[in-house]
Amino acid sequence: MSVSSSSSRTPIRDILTMPIVGPVIALIFATIFFSTQSDRFLTGNNFSLIVQQVVVVGTLAIGQTLIILTAGIDLSNGMIMAFAQVLMANLFVQNGVPPFLAITLGFAAGAGFGLINGLLVTKLHLPPFIVTLGMFNIAFALTRIYSITTLRMTDSAWYTFFGETFSFGGEDAITKVTYGSVLMIFLFFVAWFVLSQTAVGRRIYAIGNNPEATRLAGINTDRLIIGVYTMAGLIYGIAALLQIARTGSADPQAGQNANLESITAVVLGGTSLFGGRGNVMGTLLGALIVGIFRNGLTLMGVKSIYQWLITGILVILAVAIDQLSNRSSA
Amino acid sequence: MSKQVVTTPVLEARGITKRFGSVVALDGADFEVRPGEIMAIIGDNGAGKSTLIKALSGALVPDEGQILVNNKPAEFRSPIDARRYGIETVYQDLAVAPALNIVENMFLGREIRRSGFLGTIFRMLDKKQMLAEATDHMSELKFRIQSMHQAVETLSGGQRQGVAVARSAAFASKVIIMDEPTAALGVKESGMVLDLIRKVNDGGLPIIIISHNMPHVFEIADRIHIQRLGRRVAVIDPKEYDMSDAVAIMTGAKEI
Numbered sequence: 071m072s073v074s075s076s077s078s079r080t081p082i083r084d085i086l087t088m089p090i091v092g093p094v095i096a097l098i099f100a101t102i103f104f105s106t107q108s109d110r111f112l113t114g115n116n117f118s119l120i121v122q123q124v125v126v127v128g129t130l131a132i133g134q135t136l137i138i139l140t141a142g143i144d145l146s147n148g149m150i151m152a153f154a155q156v157l158m159a160n161l162f163v164q165n166g167v168p169p170f171l172a173i174t175l176g177f178a179a180g181a182g183f184g185l186i187n188g189l190l191v192t193k194l195h196l197p198p199f200i201v202t203l204g205m206f207n208i209a210f211a212l213t214r215i216y217s218i219t220t221l222r223m224t225d226s227a228w229y230t231f232f233g234e235t236f237s238f239g240g241e242d243a244i245t246k247v248t249y250g251s252v253l254m255i256f257l258f259f260v261a262w263f264v265l266s267q268t269a270v271g272r273r274i275y276a277i278g279n280n281p282e283a284t285r286l287a288g289i290n291t292d293r294l295i296i297g298v299y300t301m302a303g304l305i306y307g308i309a310a311l312l313q314i315a316r317t318g319s320a321d322p323q324a325g326q327n328a329n330l331e332s333i334t335a336v337v338l339g340g341t342s343l344f345g346g347r348g349n350v351m352g353t354l355l356g357a358l359i360v361g362i363f364r365n366g367l368t369l370m371g372v373k374s375i376y377q378w379l380i381t382g383i384l385v386i387l388a389v390a391i392d393q394l395s396n397r398s399s400a
Numbered sequence: 401m402s403k404q405v406v407t408t409p410v411l412e413a414r415g416i417t418k419r420f421g422s423v424v425a426l427d428g429a430d431f432e433v434r435p436g437e438i439m440a441i442i443g444d445n446g447a448g449k450s451t452l453i454k455a456l457s458g459a460l461v462p463d464e465g466q467i468l469v470n471n472k473p474a475e476f477r478s479p480i481d482a483r484r485y486g487i488e489t490v491y492q493d494l495a496v497a498p499a500l501n502i503v504e505n506m507f508l509g510r511e512i513r514r515s516g517f518l519g520t521i522f523r524m525l526d527k528k529q530m531l532a533e534a535t536d537h538m539s540e541l542k543f544r545i546q547s548m549h550q551a552v553e554t555l556s557g558g559q560r561q562g563v564a565v566a567r568s569a570a571f572a573s574k575v576i577i578m579d580e581p582t583a584a585l586g587v588k589e590s591g592m593v594l595d596l597i598r599k600v601n602d603g604g605l606p607i608i609i610i611s612h613n614m615p616h617v618f619e620i621a622d623r624i625h626i627q628r629l630g631r632r633v634a635v636i637d638p639k640e641y642d643m644s645d646a647v648a649i650m651t652g653a654k655e656i
Contacts, residue, residue, distance in 0.1 A: 263522075267522075267524050267525055268522075268523045268524060268525060269511035269513070269523065269525060270523070272500065272504050272508070272511065272525070273508070273509075275497065275499060275500060276497040276500055276504075276508055279497035279498055279499050279500065280495070280496065280497045280498065282495070283491075283495040283496055283497055283508075284497065284508065284509075286459075286479055286489075286491055286495050287495070287508040287509035287510075288479060288480045288483060288509040288510075289508070289509045346497070346498075346499050347499045
């Protein structure tokens with residue numbers, strides 16, 4: 071980032087150059103702005119709603135972050151989620167498979183798709199963009215071939231649990247939070263822990279930075295990349311269960327824009343699309359920023375098509391600011 | 401150190417041949433490095449310097465010939481095998497991960513985990529221990545740096561190369577191989593890296609160094625291995641020969 075910083079290094083400078091600072095500032099400004107626009111905005115329940123609305127994309131974006139850190143990209147995540155969702159629902163409803171087993175098989179399907187992505191990227195040396203673009207179409211087709219009906223899933227607690235809420239706060243300000251929101255935030259913490267506190271995590275950054283140096287350091291880079299794609303696939307499987315829990319149904323049409331939405335969250339969170347730099351907690355903030363804008367603009371009565379417009383502007387702005395700040399200090 | 405006494409080579413290659421299709425990169429090449437010495441390898445482009453060094457560091461497997469460590473045959477199928485024998489390599493293209501900090505780069509692939517369940521179950525890194533050890537290694541080499549938490553990309557080219565050298569010095573127990581350690585550096589930075597190499601060697605570790613830079617080779621080497629057409633044609637003492645002799649041998653204009 072800043073080559074000149076070795077001469078004038080202060081803790082404040084260190085903090086300001088952390089990639090997480092941009093998203094934090096954006097989040098604070100957005101919150102302040104929308105608070106002035108609507109008195110319904112700054113309430114516990116509204117924030118809980120925002121989190122609920124980003125639970126699925128946020129969870130998908132955890133896997134996306136892991137893959138982007140290795141200098142890859144995943145265009146197939148929403149479709150993998152859709153397949154896992156339809157599989158875990160149909161096995162239970164149509165085939166009478168016990169819910170626990172059906173859900174586990176849905177997770178396994180997600181991991182299986184990820185494994186195939188990882189194998190194609192490493193063993194055939196195909197670009198991740200191409201592999202996951204192909205897998206996007208394949209998973210989309212397989213989902214439709216397998217089932218085109220939307221199944222109501224509200225009869226089994228296994229499928230609805232993460233949509234249920236618990237409350238806290240005083241009698242006049244009860245805030246309801248879904249278990250799904252808690253699970254997503256927990257998964258973000260697990261991903262943060264692995265990335266920042268374990269060898270595997272640091273090696274994921276190293277691969278994205280300089281794959282050849284990582285290999286020469288004695289690390290089996292193929293195995294690590296395959297592991298990342300497989301783990302991401304498993305996370306998409308979990309996102310599938312969260313999607314069912316949030317909507318109460320398994321919809322074969324779900325997740326079609328999720329790939330770009332998850333990339334948006336990653337980019338807004340300050341992770342570099344070139345790999346090796348970034349922070350998974352930034353991705354959580356990135357997802358929340360999108361959620362806050364959508365929610366705030368809805369409360370202001372702005373038509374939903376403008377929310378897309380603003381999301382687009384935000385992404386370009388975020389990357390532009392990142393590029394400019396890097397250039398000026400490099 | 402009496403470097404002239406003939407002793408068992410620490411690392412030796414005998415009759416190494418390596419072909420790439422119809423191209424013969426190494427044609428029965430021999431090589432040796434003795435305890436405590438700095439052995440330079442020079443040769444014209446295509447003489448097989450890099451191929452030789454890759455065979456010695458495990459980066460490629462020769463078609464024929466033998467590699468011996470302390471006079472015992474050793475088989476290197478990968479750089480990891482060579483490392484197990486205590487042979488570390490500093491690669492030419494500054495083999496570091498730029499966004500990771502100095503400590504993380506030094507311990508990349510050899511991270512230390514915390515003791516107890518935090519390490520065994522949660523696989524947590526012992527960042528304190530790694531920082532302490534990295535700081536020790538750096539101060540042993542009198543290599544000054546602002547902060548060990550600096551990302552390597554904030555360092556100058558010479559400092560980065562320094563980190564790569566310090567890393568290999570920290571883990572090598574037998575030999576360090578350096579491929580063009582000063583190639584990408586300016587005059588001052590080159591001097592700094594050569595100093596560092598000397599300090600590492602003062603600790604007793606033998607060093608193999610490939611370089612195109614004749615003044616650097618003559619400044620630092622105890623002996624010079626001259627490679628020509630895939631073979632060793634001579635090993636000279638830089639005190640007995642000068643640079644023009646070395647170039648003449650290298651190009652085949654002179655034989656000894």
